[in-house]
């Protein structure tokens with residue numbers, strides 16, 4: 001199963017449309033998937049309480065992430081799409097990534113050694129970031145802000161798609177080559193997980 005997540009506040013926006021294109025490719029490859037729009041879920045940012053260290057899942061909050069955890073555990077593929085907000089991922093995507101902290105096991109040393117319970121299962125991820133400005137500098141840290149934590153959690157980053165120069169809601173639908181690129185990456189991800 002491939003879990004496809006986007007973190008835009010805009011329903012029908014560019015991230016939403018790009019996610020659908022990725023999923024066209026996943027469906028073409030015959031893989032099962034779930035689409036998640038983070039704005040449809042209510043969840044807290046990580047409180048840093050460290051209860052998950054004992055409980056092995058977040059027990060501080062019963063919220064939208066409680067619904068997403070089983071999907072994350074089940075899925076071997078992850079597609080994560082964010083619009084660029086202030087040179088970074090959106091607050092939804094940042095909070096989502098921080099709430100994956102419960103998948104780490106930590107040792108008692110200082111600094112604590114760590115490993116991820118999502119690692120070692122051949123998980124792969126595709127990440128994409130969409131910015132209004134044309135210059136790649138305006139992507140800021142959006143791609144590394146997804147790549148670094150997902151790699152630490154045990155995902156191989158199969159592909160990264162930076163998208164520049166799009167502002168209006170859903171205007172990406174007019175850029176067939178981008179949708180085709182996403183469809184191809186979605187298909188490749190699904191085939192790479194077979």
Ligand SMILES: Cc1cc2nc3c(=O)[nH]c(=O)nc-3n(C[C@H](O)[C@H](O)[C@H](O)COP(=O)(O)O)c2cc1C
Nearest residue numbers: 008013014015083084085086087131132133166167
């Ligand atoms: C709060 C906010 C911050 C933004 N910051 C940036 C930015 O730093 N660089 C940029 O190129 N575009 C920025 N944008 C523009 C969005 O990335 C752009 O409109 C994108 O296409 C939105 O994608 P969506 O339709 O999926 O929400 C920002 C938009 C908002 C609302």
